[in-house]
Amino acid sequence: MSLKDRILIVEDENSIRHFIETVLVSNNYEAIVARTGTEAYSMITSRCPDLVLLDLGLPDMDGLAIIKMVREWSQLPIVVVSARMHERDKVAALDMGADDYMTKPFGPSELLARIRTALRHAKGGDTRSDVAQTGRYQVADLVIDYDKHQVFVSDANVRLTQNEYKIVALLGRHAGKVITYDYLLKAIWGPGLEGNNQILRVNMANIRRKIEKNPAEPEYIFTEAGVGYRLREEE
Numbered sequence: 001m002s003l004k005d006r007i008l009i010v011e012d013e014n015s016i017r018h019f020i021e022t023v024l025v026s027n028n029y030e031a032i033v034a035r036t037g038t039e040a041y042s043m044i045t046s047r048c049p050d051l052v053l054l055d056l057g058l059p060d061m062d063g064l065a066i067i068k069m070v071r072e073w074s075q076l077p078i079v080v081v082s083a084r085m086h087e088r089d090k091v092a093a094l095d096m097g098a099d100d101y102m103t104k105p106f107g108p109s110e111l112l113a114r115i116r117t118a119l120r121h122a123k124g125g126d127t128r129s130d131v132a133q134t135g136r137y138q139v140a141d142l143v144i145d146y147d148k149h150q151v152f153v154s155d156a157n158v159r160l161t162q163n164e165y166k167i168v169a170l171l172g173r174h175a176g177k178v179i180t181y182d183y184l185l186k187a188i189w190g191p192g193l194e195g196n197n198q199i200l201r202v203n204m205a206n207i208r209r210k211i212e213k214n215p216a217e218p219e220y221i222f223t224e225a226g227v228g229y230r231l232r233e234e235e
């Protein structure tokens with residue numbers, strides 16, 4: 001008998017909550033539910049869920065407030081589930097410490113994939129343990145060598161500039177997770193460039209020309225439109 005991961009579903013819309021609950025229970029998760037932000041916060045503190053699926057539009061508060069409160073004391077994985085199409089909400093949620101987001105409507109396979117990824121990241125810590133142990137990150141034919149500060153594709157050194165390397169290195173440390181444009185800008189160029197996505201786009205175009213077979217259909221670095229970039233992770 002194995003211990004089931006307990007997932008808190010925070011959602012005020014009955015049909016969506018029931019849908020998620022059914023999917024989780026039939027896939028061997030323990031599901032607990034909250035309909036309001038107040039209820040959600042009290043369940044997070046009393047029932048110790050392993051992961052929270054959080055709707056941002058709650059009747060009594062903005063879901064972002066819950067992320068903020070939880071992040072003051074816990075790295076509990078939070079996957080934002082939102083009907084809002086506004087990209088700034090997703091970005092705000094990620095910058096506040098949410099681990100991932102899904103936009104409604106979504107199907108069972110996407111839901112389960114996001115949950116597996118977030119749980120795996122939570123168990124591995126914030127920075128990938130494989131990178132910490134080996135000094136390398138590898139996915140398919142791409143290798144980031146953190147000791148040499150070099151990136152290889154099919155054993156060939158792709159010769160990135162310093163900033164290009166820094167971008168790829170940072171994405172690799174958080175492979176599988178979406179990293180927002182502002183987070184990258186601040187990490188590579190320092191504060192003051194927030195919102196200047198053009199410089200990032202230019203660098204990314206160069207990186208893709210060097211590492212992707214077809215830069216228009218990337219295999220390694222994916223764009224999350226309006227939000228950021230995600231480096232591929234081996235499932």
Ligand code: CA
Binds near residue numbers: 012013057058
């Ligand atoms: Ca809602």
